[in-house]
Amino acid sequence: MTDLAKNKNTVKLSHAIVEQFIEQIQSGHYKTGDKIPSELELITQFDVSRSVIREAVTELRSLGFVETRHGIGTFVKEQPDAQSFLLSNASLATLNDILSLLELRISLETEAVFLAAERRQPQHLEKMQRALHDFQQHIHSSALDGTVLADYHFHIAIAEASGNQYFVDFLKYLGEKIIPRARLRSIELNPDTRLDYLNNVHLEHLNIFKAILDQDAALARQMMRAHLGKSLKKFKS
The missing domain is CATH 1.20.120.530 (GntR ligand-binding domain-like)
Structure with missing residues (x-):
């Protein structure tokens, strides 16, 4: 498999994880201030590679859904009422x-x-x-x-x-x-x-x-x- 193909697969997997997390945040499963599972826990939960999880967390951070506190973990951020425009990592594939x-x-x-x-x-x-x-x-x-x-x-x-x-x-x-x-x-x-x-x-x-x-x-x-x-x-x- 070429590097480009691997990158596309990583993007598809990570975006699926991102969509699941966004749904869970918007449904209230994860609330503002909640800590999401650790990188190792997410690797086990989704049965994917470390790079896929890092890609997903970077995506969530970029979209403003979570923030990473070094040495502590990644936490759900307070969400704005609405966003009329989104430029997601999926649109930068x-x-x-x-x-x-x-x-x-x-x-x-x-x-x-x-x-x-x-x-x-x-x-x-x-x-x-x-x-x-x-x-x-x-x-x-x-x-x-x-x-x-x-x-x-x-x-x-x-x-x-x-x-x-x-x-x-x-x-x-x-x-x-x-x-x-x-x-x-x-x-x-x-x-x-x-x-x-x-x-x-x-x-x-x-x-x-x-x-x-x-x-x-x-x-x-x-x-x-x-x-x-x-x-x-x-x-x-």
């Missing part, structure tokens, strides 16, 4: 979908980082530094989720520094699915490629952070475009 989302991010985040460089405050810089530190700490970890979450937090911190809440709300709505390697597992399958890729991503993040720190808005925009453009080019190849 193909490479073209992921490339389209990257194009959207380029148009959105190059402006957000420009404003962030002009408006950033000490608390924003501190949050970016924490995300950079977390990312670096997880580069050599065997689990991909740590760098995905740190990457996501770095971009959210930039959006917050822009002073425009709409940037923040939209990126938070999209969730961790804005990070393309959260959807494509080919990097994770090759440890050597993964390490080089993550080190390059970290360097690009550092360059963006330095431009924001220096309040060089034009350079920050250039660095963000280059950063996201490299991802776009990589996943096109």
